[in-house]
Amino acid sequence: MKTDSPLPTPGAPLQHYISSAPFDLQSVEAMTPEQSKVFQASQLRLMWWKFRKHRLALVSGMFLAVLYFGILICEFLAPYNLHTRNMDYIYSPPQRVHLFHDGQFVGPFVYGRQMKLDMDTLKRNYIENQNDVQRLRFFCKGDSYRFWGLIEGDRHFVCPAENGQLFLAGTDRLGRDVLSRIIYGARISLTIGLVGISFSFLLGIVIGGLAGYHGGIFDLIVQRIIEVLQSIPSIPLWLALAAIMPITWSPILIYFGITVILGLLDWTGLARAVRSKLLALREEDYVLAAQLMGARSSRIIGRHLIPGFMSHLIATATISIPGMILGETALSFLGLGLRAPITSWGILLTEARSVSVIAFYPWLLLPMLPVILVIMAFNFLGDGLRDAADPYK
The missing domain is CATH 1.10.3720.10 (MetI-like)
Known part of the structure; x- marks a missing residue:
């Protein structure tokens, strides 16, 4: 029996096809490859096509995927070990990463710091030393750790300069790097x-x-x-x-x-x-x-x-x-x-x-x-x- 129902349009949900009148054999054969692809798609594939149009959800999913991948290698990503203390830099504020020094490109680096204690408030004040350029090291050896508590390792994605410091998110009351702990x-x-x-x-x-x-x-x-x-x-x-x-x-x-x-x-x-x-x-x-x-x-x-x-x-x-x-x-x-x-x-x-x-x-x-x-x-x-x-x- 032949019906007058229109052919499905590409990208329309499967429920639209189901709710319309049933197709006869000739109308099914007359579908374009794009229409046939949509008509024969599984529920998961239709969900994926629809989900891709939600840009904010797609970006959020990618962001969460990166975070969950990061927790697998957090020992490698963290600049310091979880329990490493830097007693000379207690309550040190976050450091800024610079690329240029005196108008010349140096690469990622931070300036060294000196601590002075305010005797009135007992607050530690850290002053940058513009002459102490500490270049960051990548894929370097640093604090030792046990990867997932099983394998010994000391490789890190980023490390401070030799005898330098790197506190991108500051330190806490025990001198521990806040970024590494996060x-x-x-x-x-x-x-x-x-x-x-x-x-x-x-x-x-x-x-x-x-x-x-x-x-x-x-x-x-x-x-x-x-x-x-x-x-x-x-x-x-x-x-x-x-x-x-x-x-x-x-x-x-x-x-x-x-x-x-x-x-x-x-x-x-x-x-x-x-x-x-x-x-x-x-x-x-x-x-x-x-x-x-x-x-x-x-x-x-x-x-x-x-x-x-x-x-x-x-x-x-x-x-x-x-x-x-x-x-x-x-x-x-x-x-x-x-x-x-x-x-x-x-x-x-x-x-x-x-x-x-x-x-x-x-x-x-x-x-x-x-x-x-x-x-x-x-x-x-x-x-x-x-x-x-x-x-x-």
Whole structure:
């Protein structure tokens, strides 16, 4: 039977084709290669084509990819070891990188500094010595480290000059390089979001999937539990759960404890999203066919129902990661999260608790900058994924 429905246009979403009248064989054969490519594209490919048009989300995704690659080699990227102290440069302000000296191109370098103590305020003042040109070294030997705690190494991407100093983000009260500690702290702060969302993702899919598919008493109990958890303010609940962790636990146990706490408090929203989807999809004919063929509930949920809206779940999980990063930062800043020798952005911000410290040494607030950038990038990326996964846009 021949229809008068128009041919699909390149770039139009697949749902546009499905909603239009069915094509006959002649109209399908008459499609151009570009139209055929769009018509036969998979859901993931259509999402990618749509996601590429969201420039801000694409840039955010590239930015996050660079950061997560950087945490794999943070020992190499950091100019100093995590625990290296420069006692002659306590509370040294950030140094500027120069390229020209006396009108001549020298390459990347910093000027040497001399410290003078203000006897009235007891503040350390650092004065640049314009005659002391310290050229930066790249792919050089510097402080020794253990790569991921396993392999000995001493190669760094950038190092100070011989007998020189390089503090691009200043130093703290112990003379430790703030930039190096920010780079090391990224490994903890960024991975805790991924590990936490994985735990939350598992709980949300399993509990929400069973509640939406079976319904009944189990669904009623799950909904009441979710309502109770969502009615409790997040910060007091974080503090209460974090405070019960024994102080004798090792840093790695504290890390996983914080991750479990953040995952336990974040699964409720995802579970409700999964439940609402399954309540609608469980009435479809293909679900009844799978039941008649003897498929188990776990197979129907895992192989037939969840994949149908997995793109929406990924977008939801992406938006949830910033909340976990903020949660870890807040707990560590309040002294109830991660503890030394583990270093995270939240722990670095504890150096700036005092108003007087912030007034004298404002660069100690620099760890707040990557927190803001990462959270904004995840939000933009989540918005782009959500728009790409929405069949009605």
